[in-house]
Amino acid sequence: MVTADALHTQHDHATYLRERGAHYLAIVKKNHPALYARVRQLPWRDIALDHYQRTRAHHRMEIRRLKTAAFTHLDYPDAAQALQVVRWRRESGTGKLTIARVYLMTSLKPGEATGEQLAAWIRGHWSIENLLHHVRDRTFREDDSKVRTAHLPRTMASLRNLALGVHRQDGRTNIAAALRHTARDYKRPLTALGLAGRKGSIGFA
Template sequence: MPDPRARRGIRHPWTALLTAAAAAVLAGAASITAIGEWVADAPQRVLALLGFRPDPLTGLIRPPHATTIRLVLAAADGDALDRAIGHFLQERKTPASGRKIIAVDGKTLRGSRTAKHPAVALIAAMTHSGQVLAQRQIDGKSNEIPAFAPLLDSIDLTGAVITADALHTQHDHATYLHKRGAHYLAVVKRNHPALHESVRRLPWRDVRLDHYERGRAHHRDEIRRLKTATFAHLDYPHARQALQVVRWRRDLGTGKLTIERIYLVTSLPPGAATGSELATWDPRPLAHREPAAPRP
């Protein structure tokens, strides 16, 4: 991480300040004030481990003031910090057997909304086990779509499968992933009416069942059935298969039954993944999300 401060008057190392802020957040600090208080109360041995230098005369470490931390965090390049952390995590990750599955999703930074500024929105790429590989802040005047390719530029996508919600079912995204040597599993909704209608009208009744799953969670019984269909042509770049996922949910309290049909397309060729694997990679796994839950 480059240090943007002028050399004159520097008292604390740049990396120590950033590391201290990160440690404070991991310890539960949710504001600049709380970060400053955590650093001020940190024992001398902790400050030394964070990288702060002791006074040459007294041998004691004087913690930075909360104002110093606030100015440092305001001056830090958020995207550069995300890239640095992403590279660090990719170097540390344990090589996994099988195909690499990466989920792209947006989120709102908790506690970032103020009276004068909207909440900070982020887009992240993470493994399905929850390990974040890259993250970027979304332009307040835009949305996640333009940030998709820049987010993934720093990640080796060769042979990976990228999953995302329907917002990222974009022709440009599919073309980008193909050029990077990756595959996609894209949700198709009615915001792409022609594509949705083409997939919906496939002869699903005649397609054999590839996966069946039943479970109980969140006070409801759930059943999920998955079918895959191969087609010769579909108006979506490099698409090779379509998927239909049907979910039955019965509320254990009210007895109400709901049925939801979801359609997806993937660039994976037939036989490249089993029905169970595709169900595992589904961006909306069984018992994890409500049918129409708004993003936090």
């Protein structure tokens, strides 16, 4: 099972995976307007609930509802089911309520995975989004970068991923605080990379 955000919801990508025996679970957004409209306009109100989950963590309460619908006429390679996930999130401190609807497609046929399994895969994908892409967007402000020439954007993305990986491996959960900490002393990044000892000496193996 390969999960993907809307950027990778492409016919060629789905074909590549299916030809190699892999299944996909792909998010559908408005950057694919026709596909999004067809999935969104399914009679979701009349479709039975497949999975329900309520959690409380990080000073907020969340409710997630998952529905699935068999879909044999969707213009996407081997698409067998459409999914709707509705998320309610209420912040404990402010009481603010946000509701989000997310639509997905999968090559899995009805009965090949339970609602609980589908929900777990989706949450696993969002965990990656929160741990990686969200931090790159918010902390590194990647979307505001003016570096757009040739391979430089990919190089900078790799360096950001390296920084994230090093800090998380070092046990840091607040990446913004970790970046501020290492920025105060040029030896700290080298130490985190194993290139400098406690006294600041640099060595290479």
